[in-house]
Amino acid sequence: MENNLLNNLNEQQLAAVNCNLGNKLILAGAGSGKTRVLTCRVAKLIDSYDVKPSNILALTFTNKASAEMKQRLEKILKISSYGLWFGTFHGICRRLLKIHWNEAGISEYFTILDSQDQLRMIRRIIKSKNLDENLYDSKHLQNFINSQKDKGLRYDSSDNDDDKYRDIFRDYDLACRQTNSVDFADLILLSYEMLLTNENVLNYYRNRFRNIMVDEFQDTNTLQFKFLKLINGSSGSLYAVGDDDQSIYGWRGARSRNIQSFKDEFLDVEIFKLERNYRSTNKILSVANSLISNNKERLGKNLWTDTEKGDPVYLYEAYSGDDESIFIVDKIQELIDGGLKRSDIALLYRSNFLSRRLEEELNARSVPYKIYGGFRFFERSEIKDVIAYLRMAVNNSDDAAFERTINNPPRGLGEKTIHAIREYSKKNKITLWEAIHDLDAIGLGSTRIINSINEYKKIINSIYQDLTKHNLKKIIGNIIEYSSLSKHFDSKKNEEALSKQENLEELLSTAERFYQNNIDSEDIVVEFLANAALEAGEYQSKAHEDPVQLMTIHSAKGLEFPVVFLTGMDEGIFPNENRNINKDFLEEERRLCYVAITRAMKTLYITHANARYMHGSNNFLIPSRFISEVEDGLIEPIKISRKYRENVKSNNLNHDFNEFNQEGSFDNFSQEDNSNYFRVGQKVNHMKFGNGVILSYTGKKEDLKLHINFEHYGKKWLVLSYAQLDFL
């Protein structure tokens, strides 16, 4: 092994890289160089232990982490990494099923259902069973089914007392098999079951993958843990890298307790710790450590650094979401003018919807940016439409794709007709596609319906013919043409349809790019479909080479940026209020915040807004509890400048200078679109002063309570924002 590769590793890192074969657990704090250790370890295996790349299986959780590590590996490994299996759990399991579909008892051309497809399927089953949809909520059942599968359980062993739950679970799985569909959890569960019941296959992979590397081990769920245990066997070497403080996928069934279980359930586990942080300045790390020390459930480690103290961690308390984004983009422009690359700046947030206002401001001021995740490209409805046609051609038993395409664009086949087809297919246990070949038997005789269905069959068959004749781009282009989707959007002529047209264009170049990147692929169409389901948009156009980076904290895990803006640090948004705030949930949110803070290398800005437009109305917000949980003195508030106040006044409130007198009545509140909340001349019953005002008054219909965020402005008051509060 080239020595210079190891030259820059510290003692702890060297120990973790140079250890002998066997099961290892690396407890690696944030920014402790774990990706480097992992990549060096792969190099070490190949160079010193005579391991062939094909004897290595490397697993990650997110596509981005996977791409990042692949890139680093290719850079470090001078020799070919041919045969090394590398990818996400889901990606690797898809690969296994693609090879061993026969042993797994599924069709060769299975379709991967994304959560939306899955939900529709479940909804259909609940409907067909005539169950009360309030009692059997489809989302709830989706969670139930997924959580069972994530534990490795099928319907017959599932832990729910309600037999109906099991029935739906069973019927859903049957429907999946019948339509050659596989959901996300199934990718792993079917692989697991396939290995469990096929000794030869299991032995082959045990033998082949004697070295398994798993990154972000704290994110493994019960099923993934079982899967690893099974394939590792008693002679394999599992190299697991994880950090319990960065466990943020509990809601998806991840059990950070797997870190402890690893010690107990795998043979002779040796443990290494990486505690020195190289990434962040002392100040940033202090904030992170101070916050995470509020968590009780920790294995405990001592992350330290001897890097410079660095800039303070700043807190900006904005008046509103508008103010927040104006402040951020101002700062970004300042930083860029100072010579910083745009891509060195990341804007992180708890929920995708928070990106919208930030995007607007970046757009308005022509700052190039790239947004990861969010409304993903392959989740846009028009893209899913085209993809569904392609899915139908590849796997015509794909009922989900059938339902999506049969009357889209509208060709005169409505609910009645489709219902009849559905019933017939259910009765005869055939797919919807097969059903439309028996129109007589269904009793659909009208010429209009027959013509429409024949037209549909023709489209699908033409696409099928194209599969072997044309390249990917041409196939997709033809789908858009055959299906008349393009014509359909053309005829609409509104802005929305126009952007859909543009997205279809984009899909064509995406297809071309995918083809160029996978030129050796044997079955490009099938790979493309898998990519659409599993990666939902990695091949999106790169708008600019040097864009500001926008993403959720979840997708930022494993990445680092010189400058980070942690936005939307408002109670209710972060920690998120949509779930009951129990202790475990809160600890996970806190870990998520810890992850966000530790992404920053040099500078960290935390922003909070007193009011934010969300859920269709203006909401008053207080700063996230996580801000006050940090020890005093570690975070430096930024004084609100006059400039931002002007912005608030002029741009953001259509009732900028509203006055109301202390005796308690509104004088001239302009109401316009806010009449829900305010009426002119309303009597004020009660008023309380504070950082905001809580004020209740009697309205025409009922008593309402309002939150007013205001500031003294001379002798008058400037109302900055207000919101109805129905929970007080």
Add this chain to the structure above:
DNA sequence: TTGTAGCCTTTTTTT
């Protein structure tokens, strides 16, 4: 019977 305009509800995070 189908298509569609407009109303209502609802939005965590990822594979």
Add this chain to the structure above:
DNA sequence: AAGGCTACAA
């Protein structure tokens, strides 16, 4: 804002 649902026009 986007999907689901309802009411009504074709």
